[in-house]
Amino acid sequence: MTIAPTDEWLAESLDNPLAILKKTKQGRSDDVESLYQYLMKHGMYRPAIAAKKIYESMKENKLWEVFMKLERLYRRRWDGPNVPVYLLPVQERRGLFQTSMKKSGVCFKDEIYLFLKEQEDIKEYEALFVHEYHHCVRMDRLKKKDEDYTLLDSIIFEGLAEHAVREYCGSEYVAAWTKAYDDKELSRYYEKWxxxxxxxxxxxxxxxxxxxxxxxYPRMLGYAAGYYLVEHARKNKQAVTNLFMGKPSSFFLPNKKTSTSIEVE
Incomplete structure (x- = not known):
């Protein structure tokens, strides 16, 4: 199972998200109620009329077929792992990153949850998939235990994933947090915090x-710092995703011989 048949699960249990989550890997192994609370913070739907409308729109736009094609493309392109991907309606009115969500996702080591609604630009789906699946591929390459991941690992995960969006989808599809701060601000924030x-x-x-x-702390601080560190490491190269995918996070630290902070060019 790669793109999970959540279209069928939603048809049966849209008003019972816990029943849906019990079919997932995390839901079978963890406290499903806690899992649902966690996923809602990242954008998973609550049972409501709006969720039903989104689900119907997802079916009408054949999103399961869209993501099957994306999954095949990027698994081959990156030689990535075969993990289940769950497509579910997004919670429009609440979420971790914004008050009105259009798309979001959560990646675990061995599965991906994507929260969706209809997009005017189909490329937005690709940008979301690229970001989340990149996390999954990088985790597979690093082979680290969950408890060993550090803040450095986390910011580099986010920076690399969004640079992959830039490389494969275009700069117009990168997240707003990549442009939230100028170089001087990031240099100061990085060194201080x-x-x-x-x-x-x-x-x-x-x-x-x-x-x-x-x-x-400044909004999306770590994400923005990770994106900038990767930007500094790529040194104007256009294609770096495959090159950087398995690099240790320490590879992206600034040159300690010249500076202990982010260099501003």
Missing amino acids: IQPNLNITRVNPLHDHLLLGQKS
Whole structure:
């Protein structure tokens, strides 16, 4: 199973998302209620009339076929793992990153959840898939335990994934957070907040505060810093995704001989 038959699952249980999640790998192995709460924070739908309309639109636009083609293309292009991908309606009115969501996703080591609605530009689906599947391929290459991932790993994951979007879909499809701060701001933020905490792991609450820009930190701080570090490492090369996919996160750190912060060119 690659693109899971969530169209069939939704037809049977759209009003019972827990029943749907029990068919997934995470839902079978973890507390399904906690999983649902986590996925809702990232954009998974709540049972409502709006979710039913989105589901009907997803069927009408044959999104399962669209993503089957994307999955085959990028699994071959990146020699990536065969993991289940779950297509589900997005929660329009609430989400972690924005108040009105059009698409979102969550990637685990061995499965991907994509939250969708109808898009005017079909390329938006590809951009979402590229970002999330890139995470999955990189995790497969790094072979690290979940508990060993650090803030440095997390910001590089996000930076590399969005550079892949830029490379394969075009710069017009990269996320807004890639342009949220200018070079001088990022240099200052990186040196002040990110650099001293590069080795903290995901269990430390500060990890998510810095990565997402929660509490008093600049919004999407870690994401933006990761994108900039990768930008610095690519040195104007156009095609770097396959080259960088399995590089250790330390590869993307600034040259310590010249600077301990992000270099501003």
